[in-house]
Amino acid sequence: MSTHQPPMPQAGAAAPDWQAAPGGSYSGYTSPIPVVRTHLGHAVASEWTKIRSVRSTMWTLGVFVVLVVGIGLLVGAVVGNSGSDLSGDENPLALGFFGxxxxSISIITLGVLTTASEYGTGMIRTTMTACPSRGRVLAAKAIVFFLVAFVVTLAASSFVAMAQMSLLDGTGARNPTGAEWLKGTVGVSFYIALLxxxxxxxxxxxxxxxxxxxxxxxxVLAPLVIALFMFSSSLDKVRxxxxxxxxxxxxxxxxxxxxxHSGPSGWDPLWIIVGVTAAAFVGAVVLLEKRDV
Structure with a gap:
C-alpha cells in the first residue's frame, strides 16, 4: 500500500503567506484594533453600561421615585386640605421627610446590588479580568452609583418640595429661605446618595x-427602635x-x-457620613486587594 507524499517545494519557490521567506523574519500578527492605555474613564464607561442595563436599577429607582413623590404629595394634600394654620416657624419642606x-431603603438596596450581585453571579471575575486594577473598579462603581443616586434623589425631592408648597398655598405656611431650600433638596440628596x-x-x-x-x-432603623425601648434612667445618655x-x-x-435639642445640627450630618463613607472606602479597597475574587 503506497502513501501519497506531498511534493517537495522547489528551490526559489515563494513561501506561503503565513511562512517567512528563507532568510527573512516573521513580524507577527498585528491586530487592527488600536491598543490604548486604559484609565479610570474606561472603567466608568463600563460601569455606566452595567448599571443602566440591569433590571434592578430600574426597579429600585422606580420604587424610590414612587415612594418619595407619592408619600410627599399625599402628606402635602392631607395637610393642605386639613384647614389647619401653618403660620408657625416650622419648615414646610419637612413634609417631604417621610417619603x-x-x-432611602431603595437606594440602599441598589447600592448593595451594584457590587454584591457580581459576586453572586460570578461576573466579578470578568470585571477584574478586564480591569485588573481593583481599586479603579471600585472607584468607578462608586462614581457612577453616587451620580445616579444623587441626580434621581435631587429631582424627586425638588419636585416634591415645589408641589407641596403649591398644595400648602393658602394655609398660612411661610416661604422657606434659600438656605432651607438648599438643605432640603441638595443637602438631603447628598446625604441619601452617600448612604x-x-x-x-x-x-x-x-x-x-x-x-x-x-x-x-x-x-438605619435599629438605633432609633432600640432607643425607644430604653426606659431605665441609668441609660439616659445612651438613649x-x-x-x-x-x-x-x-x-x-x-x-x-x-x-x-442636642447632637448634630446644620450640615453636621453630611460631614459625619462623609467621614464614615471615606473610612469604609479605604477598608473596602484593602479587602479587595487582599482577597481572591
Whole structure:
C-alpha cells in the first residue's frame, strides 16, 4: 500500500503567506484594533453600561421615585386640605421627610446590588479580568452609583418640595429661605446618595447581597427602635446618643426638625457620613486587594 507524499517545494519557490521567506523574519500578527492605555474613564464607561442595563436599577429607582413623590404629595394634600394654620416657624419642606426616609431603603438596596450581585453571579471575575486594577473598579462603581443616586434623589425631592408648597398655598405656611431650600433638596440628596454609597462599600466587603442589605437597613432603623425601648434612667445618655446619631434624626436635621435639642445640627450630618463613607472606602479597597475574587 503506497502513501501519497506531498511534493517537495522547489528551490526559489515563494513561501506561503503565513511562512517567512528563507532568510527573512516573521513580524507577527498585528491586530487592527488600536491598543490604548486604559484609565479610570474606561472603567466608568463600563460601569455606566452595567448599571443602566440591569433590571434592578430600574426597579429600585422606580420604587424610590414612587415612594418619595407619592408619600410627599399625599402628606402635602392631607395637610393642605386639613384647614389647619401653618403660620408657625416650622419648615414646610419637612413634609417631604417621610417619603425620603422610606425611599432611602431603595437606594440602599441598589447600592448593595451594584457590587454584591457580581459576586453572586460570578461576573466579578470578568470585571477584574478586564480591569485588573481593583481599586479603579471600585472607584468607578462608586462614581457612577453616587451620580445616579444623587441626580434621581435631587429631582424627586425638588419636585416634591415645589408641589407641596403649591398644595400648602393658602394655609398660612411661610416661604422657606434659600438656605432651607438648599438643605432640603441638595443637602438631603447628598446625604441619601452617600448612604447608598456606604451600602455599596459594605456590599463589596461582605460580598453577599441579602446580608449587606439586612445590615444596612438595621443600621438605619435599629438605633432609633432600640432607643425607644430604653426606659431605665441609668441609660439616659445612651438613649440620647442613639436618638441624636440615628440616621432618621440626622436626615431630619436638614429640615431643622431634629428629634433632640442636642447632637448634630446644620450640615453636621453630611460631614459625619462623609467621614464614615471615606473610612469604609479605604477598608473596602484593602479587602479587595487582599482577597481572591
Amino acid at each position: 425620603l426616609l422610606l425611599g 447608598g454609597l456606604l451600602s455599596l462599600l459594605i456590599g463589596s466587603m461582605i460580598r453577599h447581597s441579602a446580608g449587606a442589605i439586612t445590615l444596612m437597613i438595621g443600621a 440620647e446618643s442613639l436618638f441624636e446619631y440615628s440616621i432618621p434624626n440626622q436626615m431630619s436635621v436638614f429640615y431643622s426638625n431634629s428629634l433632640t
